[in-house]
Amino acid sequence: MDFTLPEEAVAIGESLIKFIDREVVPLEEAHRDLLGNERRLFTEDGRFAPEVLALRKTVRMRSAEEGFYTMFGSEALGGGGLGPIEAVYLQELINARYGPDRPLIQTFVIPSPFTNGLTPLLQWLQPETLDLYRDGIASGEKTLCFGLSEPDAGSDVFGMRSRAVRDGDDWVLTGTKQWITNAPYADYAMVFAVTDPDAAAARKGGITGFFLRTDQAGFSVPSTIPVMGHLGAEIGIIALEGVRVADSHRMGAVGEGLKVAMSGVNTGRLGMAGSCVGLARWALEAALDYAKTRKTFGKPIAEHQAIQLHLADCAMDIYAARSMVQNCAWQVATGKRAVKEISMVKAFSTEMLNRVMDRCIQVHGAMGLTNELRLEAGYRFARVMRIPDGTGEIQRRTIAQRLLAGDVDF
Ligand SMILES: Cc1cc2nc3c(=O)[nH]c(=O)nc-3n(C[C@H](O)[C@H](O)[C@H](O)COP(=O)(O)OP(=O)(O)OC[C@H]3O[C@@H](n4cnc5c(N)ncnc54)[C@H](O)[C@@H]3O)c2cc1C
Incomplete structure (x- = not known):
């Protein structure tokens, strides 16, 4: 390495x-x-x-x-x-x-990383269809969203109720997608729907991916979903009411939508982990600066051991997360699937960022809670990141499944 x-x-x-x-x-x-x-x-x-x-x-x-x-x-x-x-x-x-x-x-x-821009998911479009959209996406003029989750299908995608029914050369899509990043603003949506209810009920496929234009009849975003104290949102609900999409806009094979959906997930989780390490470093630097200048009991708070412990704990967390992220990126770059490692990195780095933001706010006292320093925004962001792209529990489920299946290499 x-x-x-x-x-x-x-x-x-x-x-x-x-x-x-x-x-x-x-x-x-x-x-x-x-x-x-x-x-x-x-x-x-x-x-x-x-x-x-x-x-x-x-x-x-x-x-x-x-x-x-x-x-x-x-x-x-x-x-x-x-x-x-x-x-x-x-x-x-x-x-x-x-x-x-x-x-x-x-x-x-x-x-x-995988829900917008030249995402790896676009590889599943037929070449002629990709040609229609690629340039607009690559130039940043047009944006995408990735609609997998639904009110009854988050961690458990087989709870999906959206249906796509074949009608001649088209498919007709009906259902609801929820929590979809960029849905209120996107030009195109990559959405997933059940095409074989029996296979989906048996958890053996039966879900297919489709590429839609968001200006198509029957496609709408009835509302955004503000979270963590914001007044508006990046995420929204998608209503699919008989959206007609040509079979040429199918993504991947019929029934293999989950393979398509998961093809970008490694990129997404690693990218998110890199961001978490960066934000944690930003917060620690702010805490170090503040600890050297803020005085209580006649000396800079950096000289109080309780503050030093917070700073040292942050550094240990960041070093551990950064080493994991770099090692995992190297494993993926050298062709290893690194399934449990990517799950460990996603869970650890997002949880690490929560701990670091929390401690750095504490070091700042009341100043840490003000909007001005952006630590509280970082704290809210950190809290959010533990849910999308697989929750901490789902990452642990994957890690445990791999361990129990004999993948005990590190
Ligand atoms: C900011 C944000 C952006 C998002 N963007 C997108 C997007 O662009 N596209 C998209 O498709 N989705 C998106 N999502 C949805 C996200 O992927 C889901 O919220 C996530 O998968 C969890 O699903 P859920 O919210 O339905 O929770 P649930 O699946 O209902 O889980 C509830 C709780 O139960 C736990 N749990 C569930 N099953 C198990 C189990 N087997 N073992 C142990 N614990 C379990 C979970 O970890 C969680 O703690 C986004 C979510 C957020 C918050």
């Missing part, structure tokens, strides 16, 4: 930071009144205001012109083909530098 970063990754990281500092940070600063005030950020119905969506599009398209937006897309899809080692490094880098709650940086300079 060699943890030396590829020179290319370091060079890309430097140009990425230059790009964000030169173009995105000034844009955020120029629109601080809009972006920093949730009453203006969202409209009454909890959707991002049109001006916010326009700014995000500008950032995506500029990032795409510079090659950053597509750098993790596979070469077969026309992306930069960067692998997991580069991905975790670059995610850590930008999160450590810019911290949480950056409405134009996170997921706009680099899209969400």
Whole structure:
């Protein structure tokens, strides 16, 4: 195992930071009144205001012109083909530098790992269908969402009730999707529906993936779902009311939708873990600075042992998570499936970030609770991350299943 970063990754990281500092940070600063005030950020119905969506599009398209937006897309899809080692490094880098709650940086300079941009899921489209949409997605002009979860199907996807029924050359889709990131704003949706109820009831497939345009008749997003104190949301509910989709827009084989859905999950979980390490480093740096300057009982709080313990515990957590993330990325890059390792990394790094944000808020006292320092935003973000892409319990279920099946290599 060699943890030396590829020179290319370091060079890309430097140009990425230059790009964000030169173009995105000034844009955020120029629109601080809009972006920093949730009453203006969202409209009454909890959707991002049109001006916010326009700014995000500008950032995506500029990032795409510079090659950053597509750098993790596979070469077969026309992306930069960067692998997991580069991905975790670059995610850590930008999160450590810019911290949480950056409405134009996170997921706009680099899209969400598998639900947007040149996601690995696009490989399942038939080539002629991909040709129709690829350029718009790669340029950042058009965005995607990934609709697997439903009111009765989260951890247990076989609870899915959405149905797709064949009708001539088309399929007709009916059902509800819930918690779907970017659904209120997406141009296209990758959705999954039961095509063989008996197979799905027996938990043996029976689910198929489809690629839809969100302006199609019968497709709507009746509401967003604000979570963790926000006034609006990135996530929403999708209603599918007899949406007609051509068989040419099927993703992968009939009945093999879960294979399609899971094909991006490794990328997603590793990318999320890299972000968690970066955000934890950002929070620890803030806590170190504050501990050196804030005085109580006649000395900087950094000299109180209780504060030192918080700082040291953060460092131990970050070091452990970072080592796991890097090792796992290396395993995936060298062709190992690393199923239990990816689950360990997802659960550990998201839970690590919760602990680190909590301790860093504690080190700041009341200051840590203010909106101004963004630690509380980081804390809310950290709490959210323990649910999507497989909860902590589901990751542990996967780890235990692998162990019990004899996968005891580390
Ligand atoms: C911010 C956010 C963004 C999301 N984005 C998307 C998206 O873009 N696309 C999408 O399809 N979905 C998305 N989701 C949905 C997400 O994947 C689900 O919320 C998640 O899989 C959990 O499902 P659930 O909420 O239905 O919880 P449930 O499955 O109902 O679980 C409830 C509790 O029971 C536990 N549990 C369930 N089964 C077991 C078991 N076998 N053993 C032990 N414990 C168990 C869970 O861990 C949890 O603690 C998003 C969710 C959030 C919060």
